[in-house]
Amino acid sequence: MKLTLRQIEIFIHVVAIGHLTNVAKEMKLSQSAVSMSIKELENILGRPVFDRINKKLVLNEVGRAFYKEISPLFKKFADIEHEFKNSENKxxxxxxxxxxxxxxxxxxxxxxxxxxxxxxxxxxxxxxxxxxxxxxxxxxxxxxxxxxxxxxxxxxxxxxxVDELVVVTANKNLCHASCIDELAQKRWVLREEGSGTREVFLDYIKEKVDNLNIFLELGHTESIKSILMNRECLTCISKISVEKELEEGKLYQIDMKAFACKRDxxxxxxxxxxxxxxxxxxxxxxxxxxxxxxxxxxxxxxxxx
The missing domain is CATH 3.40.190.10 (Periplasmic binding protein-like II)
Structure with missing residues (x-):
């Protein structure tokens, strides 16, 4: 679009006032700037929109049709500008x-x-x-x-x-007190690479476990919980994500010795x-x-x- 909002604003002021001198004074522009803007607008449209009668600009038939279409659009733009300028909550x-x-x-x-x-x-x-x-x-x-x-x-x-990570399982037989290295060869299901939960857990145990038996990687916490319910496996997961299952006895938190895995x-x-x-x-x-x-x-x- 070649038309600018500034050209339309000047056009609407000229329609309302008629004399370029008065328009220039009100808009704090030079008279030549107002005149140039109207000429550019007419060149873009390919036709004059004003008749020059007695040193006053009066809308012709093309100008009246253009004004009818453009005036409500410009008012909408002005309303939007005012609304966003005066509303911090939008x-x-x-x-x-x-x-x-x-x-x-x-x-x-x-x-x-x-x-x-x-x-x-x-x-x-x-x-x-x-x-x-x-x-x-x-x-x-x-x-x-x-x-x-x-x-x-x-x-x-x-x-x-601060978020606490806990080791959980659906297998009650695994719930006795254990060290992380004692459980390393059990089947573990973890989040995918790039997951914060996975990275924090693996970084925490790296000095204690050489090779964790990760048999499955999943991209969502709810998927991991579903796998836990149906297979004998373990995971390390955010405590806030399993509070309901722990409370209902669907999952069990393993009493880990010397394990305090937390993250920010x-x-x-x-x-x-x-x-x-x-x-x-x-x-x-x-x-x-x-x-x-x-x-x-x-x-x-x-x-x-």
């Missing part, structure tokens, strides 16, 4: 989160935020920690929430909570991200609510019934 936030956080924390946070700010739209993308970090680096999301290691000087990382929940965003008022409000809101949920144990385990 816009879209693109959020990304790793699987554990998507399943057990983010739904409550997003629903609560949108109840407080109904004019804000939120899109949520899921991925493992590595994928979310890549989205932040590429600018395809505004903010991410992860639970693994994140590298890169271009990413701002803020700790917002991180909020991440690009160092060059423009921090609008809307963005800052979402950061504060999410940080506060997620911390309360983690510390208070009010994650969405009940939603998996």
């Amino acid at each position: 816009g879209m936030i693109r959020v990304g989160a790793s699987t554990t956080i998507v399943d057990y924390l983010m739904p409550a946070i997003i629903c609560s935020y949108m109840r407080s700010y109904p004019d804000v739209k939120i899109t949520l993308k899921e991925g493992n920690t590595k994928e979310i970090a890549t989205m932040v680096k590429e600018g395809s999301i505004d903010i991410g929430f992860v639970e693994g290691f994140v590298s890169g000087s271009e990413i701002i990382k803020e700790k917002i909570g 929940f991180l909020m991440v965003y690009h160092k060059d991200k423009y921090q609008s008022t809307l963005f800052e409000k979402f950061v504060v809101f999410s940080r506060k609510l997620m911390t309360q949920m983690i510390e208070g144990g009010t994650c969405l385990v009940s939603s998996k019934a």
Whole structure:
């Protein structure tokens, strides 16, 4: 499109006022700038839109038709500009989160935020920690929430909570106190490479276990829990993701000796991200609510019934 909003704005002012001198004074432009703008608009349209009568510009039949079409569109643009200039609580936030956080924390946070700010739209993308970090680096999301290691000087990382990883099974016979090396040759099902849960667990046990018997890798926590229910195997998983199953006796937490595997929940965003008022409000809101949920144990385990 060759027409500019500035040309249309000047055109509408000329229609309302008629004299270029008065238009120039009101818009704080030179008279030659106003005249040039009208000439450019007419050149783009290929026809004059004004008749020059008694030193006044008067719409001709082409101009009247153009004005009828363009005036409501320009008013809409002006209304949108005014609305966004004067509303800090309107816009879209693109959020990304790793699987554990998507399943057990983010739904409550997003629903609560949108109840407080109904004019804000939120899109949520899921991925493992590595994928979310890549989205932040590429600018395809505004903010991410992860639970693994994140590298890169271009990413701002803020700790917002601590997550405990536990070893669980559906086989009650394995629930006696054990050391991690004693269970290394049992069958383990873990998350896929790039998962924060997997990376933190394997890094934690690397000094104690030379070769863990990983017989299956899956991309989702719920899939791992399903496998556990039907096979004699083990996994290391976020405690918040199995609280319901542990409480109901469907899974059992193994009493691990000298095992305290924890990780940080991180909020991440690009160092060059423009921090609008809307963005800052979402950061504060999410940080506060997620911390309360983690510390208070009010994650969405009940939603998996």
